Amino acid sequence: MKLLFTLDYELFLGSRTGSVANCLITPMEQLQAAIESAGGKFTIFVDATYLFRARQLSIGYPQLARDVEQISSHLKQLVASGHDVQLHIHPHWAFSTYNDGMWLLDHKHYKLCDLDAETALQVTTQAKELLDTTIGRKTIAFRAGGFAAQPTAMLKELFLKNDIVADCSVCPGLSYSSPQQEFDYTKAPAKDCYRFDDDICTEDAGGRFTEFPITMHRVSPVFHWKLAANRLLKLQEHRTFGDGAAVKTTGESIVARLTSWQNCQATIDGYKISFLPQAWQATRHRGNELLTILGHPKLATPYSIDRLAKFVQQATAAGDTFTTISQMLAAQ
Ligand SMILES: [Zn+2]
Numbered sequence: 119m120k121l122l123f124t125l126d127y128e129l130f131l132g133s134r135t136g137s138v139a140n141c142l143i144t145p146m147e148q149l150q151a152a153i154e155s156a157g158g159k160f161t162i163f164v165d166a167t168y169l170f171r172a173r174q175l176s177i178g179y180p181q182l183a184r185d186v187e188q189i190s191s192h193l194k195q196l197v198a199s200g201h202d203v204q205l206h207i208h209p210h211w212a213f214s215t216y217n218d219g220m221w222l223l224d225h226k227h228y229k230l231c232d233l234d235a236e237t238a239l240q241v242t243t244q245a246k247e248l249l250d251t252t253i254g255r256k257t258i259a260f261r262a263g264g265f266a267a268q269p270t271a272m273l274k275e276l277f278l279k280n281d282i283v284a285d286c287s288v289c290p291g292l293s294y295s296s297p298q299q300e301f302d303y304t305k306a307p308a309k310d311c312y313r314f315d316d317d318i319c320t321e322d323a324g325g326r327f328t329e330f331p332i333t334m335h336r337v338s339p340v341f342h343w344k345l346a347a348n349r350l351l352k353l354q355e356h357r358t359f360g361d362g363a364a365v366k367t368t369g370e371s372i373v374a375r376l377t378s379w380q381n382c383q384a385t386i387d388g389y390k391i392s393f394l395p396q397a398w399q400a401t402r403h404r405g406n407e408l409l410t411i412l413g414h415p416k417l418a419t420p421y422s423i424d425r426l427a428k429f430v431q432q433a434t435a436a437g438d439t440f441t442t443i444s445q446m447l448a449a450q
Contacts, residue, residue, distance in 0.1 A: 119402055120441040121433060122330065122410045123158065123386070124286055125149070126206055126261065128165035129362060130416060131228075131298065135221045136362025138185045143192055145359035145415035149386075150199070152427040158440045160413075162196060163206035163261040163286070166245035171211040173248065179216055190252050197253050202442035205246050205282065208263030209233055212241045228298040229266040235275060242276045259284040259330075259443045264299035270318045277327060284447055286410070288318060288331040291381045298365045306331060310408035311446065328450070330443060333384040333410045335397035342375040348389050355424075356389055360416025384409060387417040391425045398433060408441070 127142060129135040149160065169189060176183035197203055209232070213224035230238050250256050260267075260282045267273055267287035276282065287301075290308040294301060306319040308331065315325035348356045374380065382390070384397040394411070401409045 119406065119433075119438045120408050120446075121158070121430075121438055122161060122408055122441050122443070122446070123153065123413060124161045124163060124261070124332070124410060124443075125413045125415060126165065127162050127415060128206065128208065129168060129221075130360060130364055131208065131210075131223065131263075132363035132365045134361075134363040135223070136360050136416060138188055141360040141362060141416040142189065145418040146192070146196070148359065148418055148423045149413070149415060149426070152423050153430050153440075154199075156430045156434050156440075158430055159201050159442050160196075161202040161204060161259070161286075161442045161444075162193075163204050163259075164193065164249055165206045165208050165211070165263070166249040167207050167209055167211040167241060167263075169252070170245040170248045171214060172216075175216050181219060182216060193249075193253050197255070202444045203249070203253050203255075203257065204259040204261070204286075204443060205242075205249060205257040206261045206263065207242055207245060209238065209241050210263075212245075225297060229264060229300050230262055230272060230276075231266060231269060231300060235272055238272055239276055239279060243280055246280050256281065258282060258447065259286060261285070262287040264301075265289055265294075265303075265332075266299050266301050267318055268301055270314070270316060273318065274315070274327075283326070284328045284330060284443055285318065286330045286332065286443060288329050289334060289381070289383055290331050291334055294371065296365075296368045296371075303331075308334065310406055310410075328447065330408075330410055330446065332412050333397060333401055333406075333408075334381045335384050335393060335400060337380050337382045337393055339376055339378060339380075341393060342380070345389050346376070355421040356419050358388060358416060359418050360414075362416065383412045386411060386413040386422055386426050386429075388419050388422050391422045391429070394425070394429055395432065398429070402436075408446075409438075 210227045290306040312321040313325035
């Protein structure tokens, strides 16, 4: 089986965004140390709308100029180390402002589907052009902010005009609705990858785009009680490297997680990495050839880094190898 580790390289999107050093640079070093010795590479979806907006405002704010400089050289290093940098879009940054050392986020434009088609295209295109120039190569794969990659008609337009050929936003079996996220992937195929065109949830053998869905795993309410307990205890090993505040989960969703089995993404984030070995086993038993894993540097913890190194040892000892989205597309 192949392991596809995908990361969302981004600050926090709640009341505090956190710092570049603690949300991005330091945890990436830890994540790299956990997988690189085994030959692993990450596919890193960079929040390019943030980068574009920070650069746009950097003339008036020296801190933003430093942030952009630090991120640009970090991304160049990651590419030089063989990691695969691709495009992530959180459109609200394009409408957000900066004052007194803090980002003031626009909560009305969190999802691509909140934007009209023309604005969505402009926001995506200018962010992609900056990211491509920064890393010195063309990005060809996309992940939507908050996984909100619908409606497909809008997405298709963005992809065709920006030479995007692959997406990695779909979480098969999952639907969610909040001010920040809106998607319905309940009918999406739970396959390693599939072609699509008019509908991101429908396989179309002649489709122009390839979907790499995130691998999903059934998680019991007991797990979510343990997760809640860990958050309350605030143990050092479970403290995130990231120093911002996440967007709030809906009350309805919290109740559902604590009372019933849930579809969750296979992930390396924080305490949730504890069910990754089971997700790996289940994926092998189903006969899949690809495990697509989600992660966020900002949510890494001392515990998750330790477990990641152990997981990589376990999987490679069983014969698994690493891949990136660019490698998967090149092999098609
Ligand atoms: Zn994101």
